[in-house]
Amino acid sequence: MAFNRATGKLNRPARAVRLGTAVAAVAVGVAGTLAAPAAAAEHQNTFSEALALSPSIAGHVADQAAAQKSAAAEQAEAEKAEAKKAAEEKAEAKKAAEKKAAAERDDAKRADRSAARPAFVAPVKGGDVTTPYKSGGQMWSSGKHSGIDFAAATGTPVNSVAAGTVVTAGWGGAYGNNIVVKHNDGTFTQYGHLSAIGVSVGQSVSAGAEIGKVGSTGNSTGPHLHFEARSTAAYGSDMDPVNYLRGKGVPLS
Template sequence: MAFTRATGKHRRPSRAARVSANVAGIATLTAAGVVAGVAAPAFAASDDAQRPEDTGLTQAVVIGDVMAEHVDAQAESQRSAADEAAARLQAEESAKQKAVQAKQRYEEAKRKAEEERAAKEKAARDEERKRLGTFVSPIDGSYVSTAYKASSGLWSSGSHTGIDMHAETGTSVHAVGMGTIVEAGWGGAYGNNVVIQMADGTYTQYGHLSSIDVSVGQSVTPGQQIGLSGATGNVTGPHLHFEARTAPTYGSDIDPIAYMAAHGVNL
């Protein structure tokens, strides 16, 4: 008795069906994390030689790895750029801080220098005012040889209107304080004489000079030489006649010893 097979039973799966099954199996195993260990045997079990169209999943995996490496490289590049930007910002901030600190140091040094300069200038001005306000003796190292108001027929008024100070001809005669020359020349009985209007409004006179070193309108300072002593005019010998006055004219004399003492000088 002959046997016949039912149509469609016990037929070998077509090639397309087998490839689809292999791919599906590999996909399933890949999802389970075992594609590396199973993929090769699964393909080896196939009774046909592997063809390029059967390796789509492998290509997909390779492409995925390449893309992942590319993404990692981009991320690393971005991190590096971010780090460089942060470092650059930090360096710029540090430079700004240093610039601010340098400017502050400069301003502080400038302020101190200006304060020191101002202090020195003030000290110099004070010293100058002090010097200009100081009175000195009309002749260094001299002494009074004839007192104020001494009586004698040598003077037309009958008394001495100033003091005589011992001095040889040619001795330097100084302005006793700061002032302005109001007379410089021949003064009759006073011989060559100089009259100075002092800063406080009083006057001083220097008579019997052998020479005169100043002129009318000139400003003088304490201790400045105005001439040399001598024996010109109505004299018996070389000396300096010194007067203190309330006006530039004769007859306004005041005690020169008291006048100079009031300005800190003892004659």
């Protein structure tokens, strides 16, 4: 019996422990419930601050994006302008090169024509020599013919036999309208009895260039060209015109 009572006394403390634990749990729960609103309030304040800052950040980002877009557009325009300029310069360079090449081709053609053109030609195309050099007669003051005559109709073109410079162009007394040309080799040629003069003193002429027209002015009995070859521009320095022309490669009939 004594043992039964002792066992009952031992059970009382166990119930007390359980009661104390329950009270502690309730206290913790109450404390947790009281602390939760404070934490929630703090979280809400942080979120509100973030919302307040977000418009400013968004505006800054938008400004940066706009600036970058503008810079990219400006760079694209600059590159486009540079490409256009380079293309124009290339086109101009090509055009200049083509123009230069064309000019060089023209120069080459002119040089070829000049090379192909004889240095000396007959003073009248197709004209026959009718009065030879040194023929005698009363028609000439010296008693002898100082040149040769080419038969040709009035108005037939008269050509310079070679390149040179005109030293006389006008009335020449017995020679009528006449022209004297000094050639590049130092010789002179005279063209007399012309119906027209087409050059002036000091003018440069080329071989075959028309300088006048056949006529019958001065001491003449009919249309023809009087032609002389001289060592100077003065009368009396004449040389054989046939030998002169043939020596220059000009065939005469």
